[in-house]
Amino acid sequence: MIVRLLLAALAAGLIAGMAMTPAQYVKTIPLIMQAEAYEGSGAGHSHGAGETAAAAAATPGHSHDAGDAHGAHGHDDESMLGFGRLGDTVLANLVAGAGFSLMLAAVALLTGIHFPVGREGLTRGVLLGAAAWFCVQLAPAMSLPPAVPGFPYADLGNRQIWWVVAVLMSGIGVWCIALRPEWPLKVLGLVVIVAPHLWGSPVPEDLSSEVPAYIASAYAAASLATTLFFWLLLGGLIGHFLSRVPEEAPA
Amino acid sequence: MTAHTQTLSLTDRIGARTLAGLMALAIGSILVFGVGLANSQALHDAAHDTRHSYGFPCH
Numbered sequence: 001m002i003v004r005l006l007l008a009a010l011a012a013g014l015i016a017g018m019a020m021t022p023a024q025y026v027k028t029i030p031l032i033m034q035a036e037a038y039e040g041s042g043a044g045h046s047h048g049a050g051e052t053a054a055a056a057a058a059t060p061g062h063s064h065d066a067g068d069a070h071g072a073h074g075h076d077d078e079s080m081l082g083f084g085r086l087g088d089t090v091l092a093n094l095v096a097g098a099g100f101s102l103m104l105a106a107v108a109l110l111t112g113i114h115f116p117v118g119r120e121g122l123t124r125g126v127l128l129g130a131a132a133w134f135c136v137q138l139a140p141a142m143s144l145p146p147a148v149p150g151f152p153y154a155d156l157g158n159r160q161i162w163w164v165v166a167v168l169m170s171g172i173g174v175w176c177i178a179l180r181p182e183w184p185l186k187v188l189g190l191v192v193i194v195a196p197h198l199w200g201s202p203v204p205e206d207l208s209s210e211v212p213a214y215i216a217s218a219y220a221a222a223s224l225a226t227t228l229f230f231w232l233l234l235g236g237l238i239g240h241f242l243s244r245v246p247e248e249a250p251a
Numbered sequence: 252m253t254a255h256t257q258t259l260s261l262t263d264r265i266g267a268r269t270l271a272g273l274m275a276l277a278i279g280s281i282l283v284f285g286v287g288l289a290n291s292q293a294l295h296d297a298a299h300d301t302r303h304s305y306g307f308p309c310h
Binding site for chain 2: 009141223
């Protein structure tokens, strides 16, 4: 049963992760590439020499050349894994899908969410996926918006710590609100969700950026939209697949 | 004096669902950390577009 549960979660994650690549190439990655054309003047970050032709044309002699100094592997067709930019992204999306799926299935298994066979299991899965989208995407995005390359950045480590804490606290808060009947716990859940935002996320000192505001705002919406698609699909698949693992089945 | 030593496996004690959940949590955390947060240039480059698209803090 354990192996079948893990395989069910893995399968759901791989399918949802595979579906994510075309969604990203429709919505988010064109904006990332556009933004990279503006990146480099002052951001102090480089992506190797293999940027888009537009990047080279837009800012001749910009700091991307410095990529040869630290990590010459850009997002060109000669990526270090040898799959090219598209291949790397497909692979990363599969791994991300599997990872998120295993963690979401773990939450369902550890909090005692059961998936009955049929429509009810599917519905519960989709709701679980929606809750996960709130915790992993929307809640952290409210203080740390999804950002394109070339944006002003606060310290990476601080932002990562804040992001992980915000995701964990949002998860605990949603659990208190959605799965606990006691109303004091529901109030506490709300407080736990809001707390990291009151504390405040790391904000860069200088907010000016070369990247046009239109790209940035379109990107934030695109990121939230594509990930909503991912989490709803993933949740539905988890609900469906886990409902088909019999409780008493041998490993 | 026959001692019936019945060794309970981990599965019997905490339940198969809980055990599977803990295993899934461990494996999933490692995968998500690797794709989204690991501070390795190679991993960052390979997962760059994925990290940005999922809103992971990047750069």
